[in-house]
Amino acid sequence: MRGFTRRQWLLTAGAGAAAWTAGPAGVGAVEDDGMVRIPAGPFAMGTTAGEAARLARAYGHHVSWLSGEVPQRTVDLAAYRIDRYPVTNRGFLAFCKGVGYGARPNWHGAEPPEALLDHPVVFVNKADAEAYAQWAGKRLPTEAQWEKAARGATRRLFPWGDEFDPDACQWDAGGDVGQLGTAPVTAHPRGASPYGVMDLSGNAAEWCADGPGPGSAFLKGGCWMTTQPINLRPAARNMSGFANNASAFYGFRCVKEAG
Amino acid sequence: MRRIRFEPAQGQMAGSLTQIPAFPGERFGLGFPEAIGDAARTCWFGSLTPHWEQQADSDVWKCTGRKEGELAYTIVITPYEDMVDARFTLTNESRRTWSHSLAFNCFQCGAAASVRDHECTRHWVRTGGAFKRLIEVPRVFGPRPAIQLYSVEGAPLGRDIAFVAGFKATPDVVLEPWMAIQSRDGKRLAATVSMPCLFLFQNMEYSCIHSAAGFGRLGPGETGKAVNEVYFVEASLGDWYRRMKADLG
Numbered sequence: 001m002r003g004f005t006r007r008q009w010l011l012t013a014g015a016g017a018a019a020w021t022a023g024p025a026g027v028g029a030v031e032d033d034g035m036v037r038i039p040a041g042p043f044a045m046g047t048t049a050g051e052a053a054r055l056a057r058a059y060g061h062h063v064s065w066l067s068g069e070v071p072q073r074t075v076d077l078a079a080y081r082i083d084r085y086p087v088t089n090r091g092f093l094a095f096c097k098g099v100g101y102g103a104r105p106n107w108h109g110a111e112p113p114e115a116l117l118d119h120p121v122v123f124v125n126k127a128d129a130e131a132y133a134q135w136a137g138k139r140l141p142t143e144a145q146w147e148k149a150a151r152g153a154t155r156r157l158f159p160w161g162d163e164f165d166p167d168a169c170q171w172d173a174g175g176d177v178g179q180l181g182t183a184p185v186t187a188h189p190r191g192a193s194p195y196g197v198m199d200l201s202g203n204a205a206e207w208c209a210d211g212p213g214p215g216s217a218f219l220k221g222g223c224w225m226t227t228q229p230i231n232l233r234p235a236a237r238n239m240s241g242f243a244n245n246a247s248a249f250y251g252f253r254c255v256k257e258a259g
Numbered sequence: 260m261r262r263i264r265f266e267p268a269q270g271q272m273a274g275s276l277t278q279i280p281a282f283p284g285e286r287f288g289l290g291f292p293e294a295i296g297d298a299a300r301t302c303w304f305g306s307l308t309p310h311w312e313q314q315a316d317s318d319v320w321k322c323t324g325r326k327e328g329e330l331a332y333t334i335v336i337t338p339y340e341d342m343v344d345a346r347f348t349l350t351n352e353s354r355r356t357w358s359h360s361l362a363f364n365c366f367q368c369g370a371a372a373s374v375r376d377h378e379c380t381r382h383w384v385r386t387g388g389a390f391k392r393l394i395e396v397p398r399v400f401g402p403r404p405a406i407q408l409y410s411v412e413g414a415p416l417g418r419d420i421a422f423v424a425g426f427k428a429t430p431d432v433v434l435e436p437w438m439a440i441q442s443r444d445g446k447r448l449a450a451t452v453s454m455p456c457l458f459l460f461q462n463m464e465y466s467c468i469h470s471a472a473g474f475g476r477l478g479p480g481e482t483g484k485a486v487n488e489v490y491f492v493e494a495s496l497g498d499w500y501r502r503m504k505a506d507l508g
Contacts, residue, residue, distance in 0.1 A: 060380075061394045064430065068400035175443070213402020228378050239377075241405040241464040249377075 029196075035081040036149070036197050037258060042076040043148045044155045047235045059230040068212065068237040072155075075144045079258035082141060082149045085120075085185040085198050086206060086253045087132060092121035095132045106248065119182040120204035120251035126217045126243035129207045129252035138254035140209040143218040143237075145255055150201075150221070150234035152194030157233050159193035159200045164229040169202030172227045181248070182224050201232040204251025205239055216242055223249035262318050263338040263491065265289075267311035272304050272324065274311070274336070281341060281447050281491045285373060289336075289489070290365030291322075291345055293469070296330045298359035298457070299421035329353050332362070342506075345487040351477040359420050359457060360474040364487050366451040367467045373442050374449050375466040381441040382461060382468070383448075383496055384409070384434045390496055393438075393461065401428030409459040411436040414473055423458050434459055437503065438468040439496065448499050453487040454507050 030036055047055070052066040089112035095101055096110070103110050104123040112121075124132075126140070133139045141149070150159045160168050168191040170183040185199045192198055200206075200221050211217035218240045222232035231239065241250075267274040272295075276287045294301040309324030309332075322334040330352055337344045347362050368374045376382055382393035398407050408429045410417040413436070417429035436456030439448045457473030474483025488506065492499050 059394075060392070062397050064397045064399070065394060067398075068404055212400070212404055216403045225375075225377055228380060231378055237400070238404050239463065240403075242403055245464055247464065 030084050031081065034084050035256060036084050036195050037081050038077075038079060038145070038149050038195055038197075040077065040079040040258075041153065042074045043151065043153045044072050045075045045144055045147050045235070046070060046072045048072045055230055055233075059228055061230065065238060066236075068240075069235045075148070077144060077148055080141075080145055080255050081258055082145065082197055082255045083138075083253035084196065086204055086251050087121050087129075088118050088185055089121045090117040092124070092132060093117075095135050099131075099135055101128075101131060105246075116182070118184040118186065120185055120199070122182060122204050122248050122251050123246045124207070124250060124252060125246040126207045128246065132252075133254045136254060138256045140207055140252060141255040142210050143208040143220065146200075146206065146208050146218075146220050147234050149195060149197045150193050154194055156194070157235075158229075159197070159234060160191055164232070165190055169199070169222075169232060170224045171202040171222065171229075171232055172225050174227060182251075200234060202226060205249055207243075207250065207252040211243065212237070212240055215244070216240060219250060225249050262340055263343055265318065265320055265336050265338045265343060267320055267322065267336075269311055270308050272307060272309055274320075276338070276343060276489075276491075279341075279491045281493045282371060282373060282442075282449070285371040287371055287374075287449065287489075287491075288365070288367030288369075288467075289343075289345075290367060290467075291334060291336070291487070292332075292347075292362040292472075293365040294361070294363035294422075295324070295332055295349065296326075296360060297351070297353070297355065297357040298361050298423075299357070301361070301363065301422060302326050302330060325352075327352075341490065341492050343489045345489070347472055347474075347485045347487065348482055349474045349477070349485075350482040351479055354479050356479065357477045359415065359422070360477045360483060361422060361457045362453075362472040362474070362485060362487070363422070363460070363469060364451070364453065364472060365467050365469050366449070366489055367465060368440055368449055369466040371449070373444070373447075374440050376440050377463050377466050379461065379463060381443070383439045383441060384459070385437070385500070386432060386434045390500075396434070397430040397432050399428045399430045401426060403428065405463040407461055409434045411456050411458055413455065414457050417458055420458065429458075436470055438470060439490075439499070440466070440468065441496070447493045448490065448496065450490040450492075450499065450503070451487065452490075452503060452507065453485060455485060 056063040208218035379393040417423035437452035439450035453470040453472040460469035472485035
């Protein structure tokens with residue numbers, strides 16, 4: 001991809017991890033509440049027409065399949081904080097117990113199976129995600145906030161760099177059966193974004209506060225069922241769906257004012 | 260060879276298919292129909308309470324549905340070894356003339372792990388005399404990006420059908436009236452085709468495909484007929500295509 005050698009790519013991938021362990025002035029540092037501070041400033045959101053054409057050729061798509069993310073535009077955001085990891089079953093359970101909210105369909109009765117506690121909560125629609133966020137004193141990210149947390153100001157294709165790394169996220173790498181479901185949100189440390197935000201590509205696609213039309217909302221990052229790296233890019237939008245739907249591959253994380 | 264098992268959801272516009280020789284252990288859903296009637300004012304899933312009745316000493320089921328003063332319909336579903344034949348009648352009981360009428364038939368593959376394809380990389384269609392993967396066909400980024408509708412040969416363009424135009428997601432492309440999903444192992448196909456067909460639809464959220472049956476223009480009191488075949492075959496795309504064309508004459 002983009003002419004990177006393997007060595008260059010390794011360095012690119014490593015840059016993400018370095019940024020959150022030693023970020024300047026608190027940027028990318030994980031705070032006590034498990035959130036990461038994203039600095040104010042502009043970033044390049046979406047995809048250029050030229051890059052869309054290149055990706056479409058590389059992955060055998062008609063270029064119109066990338067039309068939703070074109071053109072690339074500069075978006076200037078105020079500082080904010082975002083959850084380092086997606087909301088887990090453990091976190092959603094605390095919410096359910098706190099307010100009497102309903103269990104998820106993949107739980108065993110009122111609680112998730114022990115093995116899924118640290119997996120992203122799924123079977124949540126946008127309203128479920130918003131209810132949790134309100135309880136937690138947070139809100140859902142806008143698509144721009146989500147994408148900036150994933151790509152930083154680098155225009156990188158994936159959170160960890162420009163080249164796809166099959167071990168950096170929970171995705172369906174192929175075969176006759178494929179992945180069997182979600183993974184713990186900490187399972188792919190190589191997937192760190194430039195700010196150290198984790199698990200943005202794959203695992204559970206994540207609801208955003210805004211959407212392309214009435215009743216629909218952006219769902220970002222692809223999921224454990226995604227088979228094509230092109231659909232694991234933070235800029236991708238095609239999975240965005242009907243906000244009332246909850247599925248086995250929809251989850252979320254939250255944001256908060258920078259304070 | 261044993262037949263596919265169809266099990267209706269009594270009182271609902273839906274049923275499920277199991278015991279499919281080509282897809283052992285898998286379950287598929289039929290939202291037959293997910294919507295029906297006047298293409299400008301369809302009756303959606305849940306707005307009718309149809310009655311399903313098994314026909315004597317057979318695997319055949321008959322469904323009757325009605326909305327007073329609007330429409331009445333019947334479906335006869337006959338399972339075979341590798342396909343399910345659904346024959347529809349639709350009667351316009353309103354005082355309006357329907358310019359276009361339809362049965363928006365959902366073939367739900369999302370519960371079948373060996374088939375489901377939420378990215379459309381194994382979805383196949385045919386246009387201009389060539390098979391195409393759906394990702395090779397133009398799409399429109401609409402207000403619900405996970406869905407897409409397609410005009411089909413022999414039917415009005417999607418933009419001229421109220422039901423289709425309302426979704427604002429119809430690319431300028433005309434397909435043959437079927438859509439198929441190849442299994443992950445590449446050896447099997449699940450496919451839907453209707454005759455006459457009004458348009459095609461797919462939803463990446465559910466990995467469902469629709470070949471919407473069209474009944475044409477129906478005046479008050481008039482009845483139209485249509486057929487929707489659902490296939491489960493262990494065959495190449497080309498072999499299935501030739502068989503399907505022969506089946507539909």
